[in-house]
Amino acid sequence: MAQPMYQQIAEDLRTKIASGILKRGAQLPTEVELRDQYEASRNTVRDAIKRLTSQGLIETKPGQGTFVSVKIDPFVTVLTADLTEVDKGEGATYLSKVNAEHREASMTVPKVEVQPAAAEIANRLRVPLGQPVVSRHQKRFIDEVPWSLQTSFYPFEFTKGAVRLLMAENIEPGVVHYLGETMGLAQIGWRDWITARSADNNEQAFFRISHDSTVFEIFRTAFDQHKKPMRVTVTVFPTDRNQFIVNVGDGIPDPRYEENPEEYDEKPGMTA
Amino acid sequence: MAQPMYQQIAEDLRTKIASGILKRGAQLPTEVELRDQYEASRNTVRDAIKRLTSQGLIETKPGQGTFVSVKIDPFVTVLTADLTEVDKGEGATYLSKVNAEHREASMTVPKVEVQPAAAEIANRLRVPLGQPVVSRHQKRFIDEVPWSLQTSFYPFEFTKGAVRLLMAENIEPGVVHYLGETMGLAQIGWRDWITARSADNNEQAFFRISHDSTVFEIFRTAFDQHKKPMRVTVTVFPTDRNQFIVNVGDGIPDPRYEENPEEYDEKPGMTA
DNA sequence: GGGTATTTGTCCGTATGTATT
DNA sequence: AAATACATACGGACAAATACC
Secondary structure (H helix, E strand, O other): OOOOHHHHHHHHHHHHHHOOOOOOOOEOOOHHHHHHHHOOOHHHHHHHHHHHHHOOOEEEEOOOEEEEOOOOOOEEEEOOOOHHHOOOOHHHHOEEOOOOOOOOEEEOOOEEEEEEOOHHHHHHHOOOOOOEEEEEEEEEEEOOEEEEEEEEEEEOOHHHHOHHHHOOOOOOOOHHHHHHHHHOOOOOEEEEEEEEEEOOHHHHHHHOOOOOOEEEEEEEEEEOOOOOEEEEEEEEEEOOOEEEEEEEEOOOOOHHHHOOHHHHHHOOOOOO | OOOOHHHHHHHHHHHHHHOOOOOOOOEOOOHHHHHHHHOOOHHHHHHHHHHHHHOOOEEEEOOOEEEEOOOOOOEEEEOOOOHHHOOOOHHHHOEEOOOOOOOOEEEOOOEEEEEEOOHHHHHHHOOOOOOEEEEEEEEEEEOOEEEEEEEEEEEOOHHHHOHHHHOOOOOOOOHHHHHHHHHOOOOOEEEEEEEEEEOOHHHHHHHOOOOOOEEEEEEEEEEOOOOOEEEEEEEEEEOOOEEEEEEEEOOOOOHHHHOOHHHHHHOOOOOO
């Protein structure tokens, strides 16, 4: 046996999906039917299904069946948005532009807490480990689809001058603007630190992704005019529906040029 | 039963790892021993192990046993490197700076092919679908560790003036410099398009990662002085050992400030 | 090199639970 | 309530990879 049977079955199913024999959203034969088709045991068929499931190609629904996954049109976020365009409210910490013309972003009211700084936050915010920091957490959606989970951290001492940081409400026209008014801080730029990891239980539930899905985790450290960190924002995006763009240099063309109708037909989503 | 037994076992093992009872690199009890410990069947124990394996927490080695994964110190790549610093040879398409002081990058001699442009390349390079393009493919290592797989694509018409594009050798002091000399093209900047997906068979073998691991796939489109694409570079990085940094604004401090000894002890790697 | 013990990988059949229709 | 379909769990058998003598 060159390859194990369950891998051969997985490959065969993958081919059937790629070739269009099994279309997106279509239901696969039941496990018992596949067992008969491939003359294998049901457990072996299930091993094949697990392989494809963990790659996001198919989904199983208890009591219903197994279906080819329908990919949604990805959200594309430009990380190098103009500095001048950034401060349009807390939700605009990231701008999602491409494909987003007819999309609507929304977010929950921030959940505000004071926590001791974990190592990842303390190092980036340059406060001592365990020092209290203000955390402001939000769930974010695009067109009702769970899009990202975002938590911003500020040094607790900011609350002396910037009291509203502790209030569970959106700060208009933006926290950066507010910190400028109250603390005299000006944001000169930021650094994004991009990582990927598997989703934890919270994230699996919120994004409705399987237990072995991965997420982007982006740490954005914003710096003030003294080149000191004034905010750390941690945002988690599921990899199955998010992509990012970084522009370097002046006059880089709009990314929409890269898109054409054929690609959309192949990677269908909310347009389909 | 609140949670299935295999998930309870997985949680218990995860706790033992997080708490340090099972140290990095340590061998877990064998499946038969775990079966006795948890009074479950061997298959149920194996389901628990699969969960942790798919999250990269443990690794199984046939004939040897199951071990807690040892994470390597991640390679950090700055995507917004200075434009002037970029053209230091083809391998420097990305600079890996942080933590890389005492690391040495190496790469294979490029494998050169002429291919019809796939949709993803054709759209970005703005050539008709199926048009011939030159592809130059390299495997890249840092300190002998498989780091990334990189393929650069150029319009085939470039080969009229820039013959060396077709030669399977590194072009010194860099392809951008060479295209400037031969074609009069100047690179004014680029756009990176960051995505993540599960690794294909090639990538699994090269990076020695499990079948359900994910990779970053970054499409870098470089633009010339006419704002037209002159090159598309596709680079694949395993997510378990790669992170990326994007700096926006002037005077963003060096990211090394974000690192302190404690974190290194917790995320051990080549320094340990 | 060969043989053996150990350990994980594959595959099977069966039974029962849970979610959905 | 009944039927359907996937999820969990068990026990057994043999294969394949590795380590050790």
